[in-house]
Amino acid sequence: MNIHFPKSAAPAAPQVKPAPPPPPPPPPPVQAAPKVSRSGKTEFLSKAQVASQDQALRTIGVPTSTPQGAATTLRNERLGDGNSNCLERAMALAQPGASVVFLTDSRDGVGHAVVRNPDGSIVDPNDPKRTFPDLLAYQSSHPQYGQPLSVPREKLATVLGTPPGPGRDALIQSLGLGPVANRLVADAPDAEALISRMLELRTQNGLLPLSESELADIRRLNGNELRMYEFAVGQLGQVAAGTLSPADYMFSIMDEAARIAGDDTGLFRHLVTFSFASEPPGPFSGENLAGRHGHRAGSSLEETLYALCGTLQNADEGFNSSVIDSNFPHASTVTHHFSAFIELAQGLAGGNGVQHAHGSLGDANTNLGDVRNGNFGGMVGDAMRWNKMTPSDLATLVRWAYSATPDAPAPWGTPSTDAQGNVVPFGEDASHFELEKWVALYNEAHPGEPIAKR
Structure with missing residues (x-):
């Protein structure tokens, strides 16, 4: 079974507007603005450092790893x-005598x-300048929302003015608000607004518009996917501006996916592979049968990143050199x-499929960076x-x-042995990619903040 990945290495893959003829001579290297991550540089941050950094950034209005709208x-x-x-925004809009209506969302568990x-x-805090004549008209325009429960503004103000805890819980019961008390609300971003932002970003950077199939799939995204897409578009804007490295883009996407998913590993996997997706392969292709399914809407994010990195020539920035594409770094x-190898690890062949894919790609001996990246992705996917x-x-x-400058470097390239006992650099044999081994190595480097295998 042959497996072929789109955009495997060649830098010509991104769709960019062609230059007018005759072609000019090769331009000098792009002089991009200094690359500064949210922390000022691309580096490994511990859990405590991420939390501390977010608190500092919040005080000056900079987006944090826990964005608005949880x-x-x-x-x-x-x-x-x-x-x-x-x-909170509905409360700010509600005038005396108004009510706040809580709605469920058929696309996910957050209303x-x-x-x-x-x-x-009706006024939607997402679009406060627009007014709907009544709730029926609003729901006709937003069919994903249902099961309305209305709470008078005055009651809501009394509840929200009481600190969370037993006192608020007792007040909720005394006011008869038990049926609405546990409804999760965090409005999903508006798909059309996200499309507009993405199209503007692509236009500003000389990229072609999204395809009709991509647009259609974006409009079908559920709430969690829309939140992930919104976050990624914002991060891509920072990549384009030169204020976020591609490595910090990857790390921030994974942090945000973990924040949204909580303890749901399946949702975490979906949000990560959605954000880094290539286009879906054919239904009867080797890739699809092996487990790599892609995502058309998600691929618009990855294709934009790929194009930006191709223009800025900075795809490797912030990454450990052991995991970057050896042929087109x-x-x-x-x-x-x-992402592709996370997906392959979900297939019927599992780890064997990961190893077979390296051979099918032809990179087993010619692109060791891709091999190490794929093996690690397969381990994470498992x-x-x-x-x-x-x-x-x-x-x-x-x-x-994956970070170029961790506080305690990962052991890529240190002396190790392969499955046959031969001395090889660490990371150059499939046997080096065992989760228990990597967890132990991380904990050895970070005795104060251990991670755990369940």
């Missing part, structure tokens, strides 16, 4: 905590909150290959498949292994 309920919502989701004015008209992204680690610990492990 899901809350009446029991735990805190107004003014820097996490302004739809409930939405809108304002019902005293005259019955400045143009070929680490993420698309990493851990996701069998729920061997929490999403946050997996994201931490990947950041350490």
